[in-house]
Amino acid sequence: MLQKLLRYCQNFYVASGLCLLAWMTFFDANDLPTQVRNWWKLHKLESDIRFYKEKIQLIQKERREVFGNAQLREKFAREKYLMKKADEDVFVIVDENNEPLEK
Template identity: 70%
Template sequence: MLQKILRKLGSFYVASGLGLLLWMTFFDANDLPTQIRNWWTLHELDGEAQYYRERIKTVKTEQREVLGNDRLREKFAREKYWMKKPGEDVFVIVDEHNEPLEK
């Protein structure tokens, strides 16, 4: 008699555990496909954050170079933003990587 009760309880716990595992894997708000999608999005956003950190470093370096010198400020505006005085043409000579020859 005791063995029948233990066998029924054991199958109840196994069935409950499998049901809970099935529910958590596919039907819960934090199911497995959602977790994989969230992980992939996090991975993409980390890559974007790294790109923007590098871009900020580049901009800060350019800012330090340009702010202290009027001549460099004018050169920077002409080369980077193609600014010119009225009636003037500006030519920037670039290498094969589209970088200006003068730094």
């Protein structure tokens, strides 16, 4: 009688444990597919952070160079934003991909 009770309890705990494991893996709010999806999203966002930090450093470097010199400021405005003086015309020569030849 005691052996049957122990075997029943062992089977019960094994079955309960398997059910709990299946529930936590597939049906819970923090299930395995959600965790994997969040992990990939985290890595994508971390790579975006690296990209934007590099861009910020590049822009800060350009800004320091441009605001330090009036001639560079004018050159920067002409090249980047195609600004011009009142009495002149600006022509931009592009290639077959509609990209400017000079960068």
